[in-house]
Amino acid sequence: MTSFPTRARALTTQLLAAPLLVAPLLTASLLAACASVPASGPTADAAPATAAPVDVGILAFNDFHGNIEAPKASISWPDGKGGTVQVPAGGAAQLASALDALRKDFRYSATVSAGDLISASPLASSLFLDEPTIGVMNRLKLDFNSVGNHEFDRGRKELLRIQNGGCEKNTLRQPCQLEAYKGANFQYLSASTYTEDGKTLFPATGIKSFGTGKDKVVIGFVGLTLKDTPTLVSPGGINGLRFGDEAEAINRAVPVLLKEGADAIVVLIHQGGAQSDTSDPNACTGFSGDIDPILAKISPRVDVVISGHTHQAYICERPRAGTHPLLLTSAGSYGRLVTRMDLKIDPASRRVLSASARNVPVQSQAYTTAHGSVPNTDLVTQYAPRPDIQAYVQRYVDAARTYAQRTVGHLSGSALRNWAGEDNERKGGSLDELIADSQLAATKANGAQIAFMNTGGVRANLEPGAEGAVTFAKIYAVQPFGNTLSTRTYTGAEIKAVLESGVGAKPSASLLIPSANVTYTIDMSQPVGQRITALTYNGQPMAMDARFRVTMNSFLEQGGDGYTGFTKGTEPTVGGLDLDALEAWMSAVPVRQVPTEHRVRILGK
Structure with missing residues (x-):
C-alpha cells in the first residue's frame, strides 16, 4: 500500500548551518518545454536498476490569492491556427474537479503550491481572514505550500494561526465568524525565513513517500519565499524575522533531504520570472526574472523548481552539466492553471530519470463584464464545479453578499x-x-x-x-x-x-x-x-x-x-x-x- 505522510519527517534547518558548496551550472538560454526531459543516466557507481521506473505526478499552482469564486478572469491559449483564444478560468470548485481528473493519470501524486495562497483576496475570502481559502485547500488535499510574501500581510502571529488553527484575534477583523477555524491540514514550508533563535519559522522541508519495498520512492520538498519580502509587507508584522538568501537555504536543505531518503528534490519557491511573449503558458519565450540568479547557484541534485510571485505562466528547461535539465514551472495565478508534472524515478539508483510538465487550463463557466464576454471553448476541457466545494464556497459568498x-x-x-x-x-x-x-x-x-x-x-x-x-x-x-x-x-x-x-x-x-x-x-x-x-x-x-x-x-x-x-x-x-x-x-x-x-x-x- 502507498504511504502519504504529508507532514512526516518535516524538518527545521538551523540558521548557522554551513551552506552546501555546489558545482557551477552551465549557463545557457532557456528553452521552451513541454516534452519529457531525457536524463543522462545513472552515475558510474550507481546500483543497476532492479525495478521498473516509478511514475509520480506532481500537481502544482501558485498565487491563488483567495480566489475561491470563479474570478471572471481568463488565460490566453493557442488556438492552433497561429493565434490565441481567451479561456474563462478559475474558481475553487472547478480547480477541485481539475485536480481530481488529473490525479487519475497517476497511481501516485502530490499536490503543492508555491506561495500566496491567501491575502490580497476577493471579499468572500478576505472578509473572513481567508479562513475559507484554507478550508478549500484542506478539501483539495493540498500537501505543501511555500510561504509567500502575502502570507505575511497580517503579520507573523496571524500566519501561525492560519497554520495551527484557533480563534485568537490578531487583526481588526474577527476570526471564526462562520465556523470554528481548525487550521491547515497541509504544511507551510519556510526554508529561508528565520526566527530570533535562528530556526525557520515553519519546517524548511517535507517528505512524501510512495510504494513499498524495492519499488518505494521518496520525494523531498523545499519551500521558501523571496528574500525581498520585508520590502513588500508591513515591517511591524514581521518584526524579529530574517529573510535569508534563497539559494543558500535550498543548498543547505538538499543534503538533509538526501539523508532522509529523498530520491527526487522539488523546490517550491515564491519567486519567478516572465516570458517576453505570454501567448502560450507552456512556452519559455524570452524568459527572464529574479529567479535566474537563484537557479544559477542551486545544487545539481535539485530536479524541479516550482515558482510563483510574478503571476506569469511558463514551462522552462535549463540545461546543466552531468544530469537531466532543471525543470522550472509556474501556473500563473488565481487557480486558472494547474501544472501537471510527471517524474519518472528509478528506485534503484535513487535518481530522476526524466521530468516533464505542462500547464492545464482550469476552464470554468463563460462570463460577461463591462469589457465584453468570454465564452467557453472546445480547445480545452471544461470542468464542472465539484459540488462539496461549491456548497462550501457559496456559504461564505452568501455571508459576504449583503455587506458587499x-x-x-x-x-x-x-x-x-x-x-x-x-x-x-x-x-x-x-x-x-x-x-x-x-x-x-x-x-x-x-x-x-x-x-x-x-x-x-x-x-x-x-x-x-x-x-x-x-x-x-x-x-x-x-x-x-x-x-x-x-x-x-x-x-x-x-x-x-x-x-x-x-x-x-x-x-x-x-x-x-x-x-x-x-x-x-x-x-x-x-x-x-x-x-x-x-x-x-x-x-x-x-x-x-x-x-x-x-x-x-x-x-x-x-x-x-x-x-x-x-x-x-x-x-x-x-x-x-x-x-x-x-x-x-x-x-x-x-x-x-x-x-x-x-x-x-x-x-x-
Missing part, C-alpha cells in the same frame, strides 16, 4: 490605476489620487496637511455600476489589506528624501502619489539623489525647512515598499482604516469627481 452589495457612493466615471494610454503601473492613475485625497480628508482632525498613496497598494480599478454607483465590494477589491492610517510630522527636506529613495539606484516597486495639494516631477536623466524636481505644496515650491503633517497607510509608515524614510518622523497619530476613509470620501457628496490632473510627471525615461 451596499452602495457606498457614486463616481463621475471610472477611477483607474493607470492613466489612459499608459501601461506603466508604477506611474499610478486617477484612482491613486482619489485614495490619497480620501486619506487626507480622513485625518484632517489629526492635523494632516498632505497624504501619499503607494501605487502597489492599489489592487484593482474602480469602475462604477449603473448611475455611477459604487458598492463596498468594489472598493474592497481596491484596498483589501486592512491598513490603518498614520500621520507623522516631516520637514520638506525629509519628504523630498523619501521621494528620492523611491527612484534611486534601487527603485521602489511603487511610486508615491500625493493628495491634490502636492505635485512633483521625476527626472530619471538626473543623478541619483537629484531626480525629484518641481516639488510643490499648495502651488508653491515646498519649503525644505518647513514642517508638514503627512498621512500614509500603516504599510508605508513602517517602511513598506522600501520607503524607510517614513519611519523617521515624529511618533505617529493613528487613525482609522484606509478602506473606511475611502468609503467616507465616496459618501460625503452626491457624486465624487474623479481626479483628472497628473500630480506626478516622469521625464527622461
